[in-house]
Each structure stands twice: as structure tokens, then as C-alpha cells.
Amino acid sequence: MGTIRFQHLQKTFEEKENPQQAKKMAAYMKHHFDFYGIQTPERRLIYKSLIAEDKKAKIMDWQLLDLAWNSPKRELHYFVCDYLKAMQSRLNYDHVPQLLTYASTNQWWDSIDHFDRILGKIADARIPQLMLDLSVSDDMWMRRIAIDHQLGEKEKTNTQLLETIILNNLGSKEFFINKAIGWSLRDYSKVNPDWVTAFITKNQKLLAPLSIREASKYL
Template sequence: MDVPREAARIEKELRAQADPVRSESERRYLKSDFAHIGVPMGPLRKIAVSALRTKPGRADLLALAEALWTTTESGRPVHETRMAAIEILVRRVALLEPDDLAFAERLVRDSASWVYVDHLAEKVVGGLVLRDPESAAVLDRWVGDPDFWIRRTAMLALLAGVRAGAPDLARISAYGDALIGEREFFIRKALGWVLRELTKKGHADWVRDWVAARTGTISGVAIREAVRHLPPADAERLLAAYKAR
């Protein structure tokens, strides 16, 4: 693959779909300082994955993701090319190796927004960890990282196992305990999100018991998400205990 040429083609095709009204609306919604072209996710995804028709190997995949991620306009990162970089990594996560968690970590640290972090966390980092469980040891380091986006990634990476029917309950519990006192909204939300999805996958009793033991410390954001799909009686009892603490 001619990586610079392919990255330029993707950017050109994205710009051909430019919608200035959408661009401004999206920039305001995301509170973004990046350059926005204004391309909906459907066309963006189609343009991005067209690069995969040539069946690139791991090296070309990473190089293309890097080229798209670092594309700039007037010195500012371009939102759509960053999303395209994530899309190609998600679609070919099977090509990635455990060592590529370092690459994913760099992208997360350079993200500063949930719109990039959440896809990288669950689909890229989570996909790698699900395939190679030993690499989850990296998440044990990340959950205590000073960067809250890295901490959020550690938690949300566990969603891949939850959705696949193979939840890492030990890590969910340990990370939950490590993060339960956080004041950062995005951390509280991540904990509640994982607990909510765990309930949907048939672990309602586990979630009920875990939350019941922590109604004195769990945040309102997290508990409201956690009980969303519990049986009504359980949800009401947990919320009452939380409010009465």
C-alpha cells in the first residue's frame, strides 16, 4: 500500500462530502477545537473501510491509521480523518498484536474526547485484550493512570468481554472499587455503563450484589446506570439505600 497516497485519497473523498452546517453543529456538540468537515458516520465509515479492499497487513494498517490520525488543517487535527483511523483499526483489529496496545494508548492520550476514546477503548483495546487475555495486565496499570481518559479506557475495554459473554468479573470488581470514588463524570459514567451492560448479559444478580455492598460510596451517575436493567424491585431497593446513606 502507498500509505501517503491512500491517506490523501481518503481525506479527499471525505472533503467531497463536506457539509458546513453539520460541521459547525458537530463542532459545538463535541466542544471541539479540531477542524470538522461535516461528514455523517455512514459515508465516513464507507470511505474509510474502502482502504481495506487491498487487504493491508499489520504494518500498513498501523501506518495508515497514523497518517490519518495526524492529518491537520491549519495546524488543527481533522475530526473525520481521526474517526477514519479508528474505523480501519476496528475493522482489522484481528491483525493487531499485544504490543500494539502502546499505539492505542498513544491515540487515547492524544484524544481528549469521548468520541474517540470510547471506540478505541471497547473495539480496539478491548478487542485485543479479549483475544489475548494476558495483555489485560496493561489495563491494571492504566486504571491508576493520572490521565482520566486512560482510566476510562481501562474500564470500557472490559465491555468487549461483557458483550462477548465472557466478562472478566474479577477486573470489573477491582476496577470498580478503584474508580468508585472518582469525581470525574466520564469515569462515573463508564463504571455505570459496564454494570448496566453486565446486567443485560445475564449477570443481574452479580450487579445487584456488587452495588448493594457499595451504596455508601457509589456515585449517583453510576448507580442510575447500573440499575437501569435490574428487576424493578431490586433497582428501587438499591436507589433507596443510596439516597438514605
């Protein structure tokens, strides 16, 4: 089933291909990926009914997702991310290995910033330890997932976990790590500015200027 559905999805994307826009999108993503040149609103309309169909049937078409993720076209990777987010309530810890397989390939900030929430929202007591493990990974993008996996949690944020993960990544020279640290602190500052202010003050010598600048936006 997944193969036929993928072929149909791929054909629809090809019919709507915009070479000129594809060049612009590829350039924006530093030429890491090939694009069809389809903008987000139109792209999501293409597979809106497909996702709705699977949600209603309470199924997950992993074969379709695998085929889409292994495509060289970035819009098909975005489809996988949108599909997984739509099916968030059906994801459990047994799916973590497959999700990490996706997150460890075709890596760039745009897909990673989907997987941090997808993994972070899985309701399982083992997720915090998983994130601690990822926070010391040799893979920078896995560490970014760990740092930002609690974005949007507001009062539910586990501050001890947030602090430990950030401390595990202080001193990094990686732009995407320091940006993520700043974002995670900035997001939590919306509900607990005192905690974030105290954290910045305590760790000011180790935090990158970029992290402090991002974290202080709402303080």
C-alpha cells in the same frame, strides 16, 4: 504508500465537506475538534473499499493511520478507529504502544469509546494487567478505557478484574468516569443481574448516584 493513500483520502473528504454541518458537529463535541461535516454513513462509504483492500491483502497501513490520526479533522480520527476495528483480528500485544499513543491524544469520549473495545479485544494474557495499570492512570481517559474494556463480553466477563478496576475509581468526581462505571455494570447486569445488584449494595456509599442510576437500568 501511506502518504499517497492519505492524500487521496483527505482530498475525497475535502470534496464532500459540508461547512454548515461541520459547525453543528463541532458544537456537539464542545469544539474540541474541527470537522468536515460528513455524517457517519457517507463517511464510511468513502473508505469502505480501502479497508476491504487491506483486509484482503492482510496488511495494516500504519503510515496511513499515523497521518490520519495527526490530522486536525475528526472524521479522519474516526477513520482510524473504524480501520482498527475492522483489523481487530490482526492486532496483537506488540501494537499496544501505538494504540495507546492514539488513545492518549485527540482525546474525547467518542474516540475513547472505540479504543476501550479495540484494546480489550486483543487476545493476550497481558491485557488484564495492562487494564489494571490503566485503571490507576493519571489520565482520566485511560481509566475510562480500563473500566469499559469488557463491554459486550457477557458471560466471558472477568468479574474480579471488573470489580478491582471499578473499586480503583470509586470516589471520582469525573462525570466520564462515573458514567463509565455505570455503563460497565449495566452491561454486565444483562447476563448476571445478581452480581451487579450485590456489587451496588456492597458499595452503595461509595458509588456516585450517576453510576448507580446507569447500573440499575435493567435491574
